[in-house]
Amino acid sequence: MTRPTRVDDLPIRDELRGQHAYGAPQLDVPVRLNTNENPHPLPEALVARIAERVTEAARGLNRYPDRDAVELRTRLAEYLSRGGVPIAPAQVWAANGSNEVIQQLLQAFGGPGRLALGFDPSYSMHALISRGTGTAWLSGPRRADFTVDVEAARAALAEHRPHVVFLCSPNNPTGTAIEPETVLAVYEAAQAARPSLVVVDEAYVEFSHGRSLLELLDGRPNLVITRTMSKAFGAAGLRLGYLAADPAVVEALLLVRLPYHLSSVTQATALAALEHTDTLLGYVEQLKAERDRVAAALAALGLEVVPSDANFIQFGRFADADAAWRTLLDQGVLVRDNGLPGWLRVSIGTEAENDAFLAAVKSVDVVTKKEQQ
Structure with missing residues (x-):
């Protein structure tokens, strides 16, 4: 009897050998x-509104969706601007969950021969998506209380000169938020080492005691803030993530995104949810x-x-x-x-x-x- 084929028997990339897929137990x-x-x-009112918008979208499913999700990005920009920092639609990009946003960022700014650095323990998908895009991964230092050690971070950035740097605020799994001063220090050190993209994952920011870091975007073209509708909007099943950044970053993602990546149904559902913010x-x-x-x-x-x-x-x-x-x-x-x-x-x-x-x-x-x- 032939032995069952294992993943490592296949001609997969070397950096994927021996790796395990991401996933929490579903029991x-x-x-x-x-x-x-x-x-x-x-809420039932939102469920009803989703049904209305999806029904409307279904009538046009013989056509491709809005390739650039202009209406959705406009509404997301309005939502982000509620915090007092004006965000334009051209600064916003959306995809199927923040994981796809991160993947697109690494496709554009990472890849073979490039390095991404994060500060573990943190969101494990940053490392997994890096490897999945052929981007080398390096784990940076944290203190015993799980905060980012700025001086140690500066040293790591100067030594390794990564192309992409990940921060997570609030951090997963620790829940700790990052002070704006720490983000600024990391950003400046990353730019001194080489022009590096600094990505701040704000998936849980709506639960934070403090403010979003959106106010740091102005004048920092290599800074990106990623968000999701899975947590605060209670829409984990929707799979809708987005980012705010310099418009040039959005233009870069247009080079790697798949055509019509956000379905008409996804866009309609997200728009309905934003009506009930x-x-x-x-x-x-x-x-x-x-x-x-x-x-x-x-x-x-x-x-x-x-x-x-x-x-x-x-x-x-x-x-x-x-x-x-x-x-x-x-x-x-x-x-x-x-x-x-x-x-x-x-x-x-x-x-x-x-x-x-x-x-x-x-x-x-x-x-x-x-x-x-």
Whole structure:
């Protein structure tokens, strides 16, 4: 009998050999708090509006969609400008999730013979998409409290001279936001090393206590801010990500994007969601309050909690994070083990889901303390 073919038996690129696909466990349990989803279903009024817009779009599905998504980019620019920093439609680009936005950036500014640098632990897709585009990846330094060490970052940038630099604010999985001064220092150091694209991933910024870094874009053509509608807009199933940058960056992405990459249905659904921005951001305020409540409760249980500006919390430290994860799972609560020794990450759910999580954590804490003694 012939042995089944394995991926590494195929003539794939060398840098992909031995790699594993990205993915969190998708398990059917009562409380799923492992993928940073917004737990609130879309309001019925929005569902109805989506149906109307999609029905209208369906009548023209025999034609290609608006290739450049002009109406959608205009509405996204208006949304971004609500924060007080004027953003023009020419500064905005959209794609199928922020991961595709990142992929397009690396296709245009990374690639074979080029280097991307990020500061781990951070969003693991930055490294995976880099490798997928043939871009070499280097992990930069963080302090023990998970903040970016500016002086160490300057040294790494001067030594390695990357073509693309990734920052994540709030950071995933730690939830920590980056101060504007840190971003400016990294940007300036990156430009001194070589003209480098600096990408700030703001997937969770609507949950932050502070402001967006959009105000830093003016006069910095190599700075990019990426966003998503998956989190604050509660539209993870939509797969719509976008960026704000100098218009020249958008022009560069036109060179690598696939033709008609955003379907008419996707554009129609995103436009409907943007019509209900205020309602959806109201859910964000509820989640922020729940996040702070859960963080305080975890601290009261004697656990270490990393201050979070996102819709999730990193907590620990456990003698055996995998055992703690399994203990929670045995009680019907699924959280995320990112492989960071001693730590787990929990997404903020509904009040009832969070209560179930906190009840389950109490038994984990007992097990952990016994193991540590």
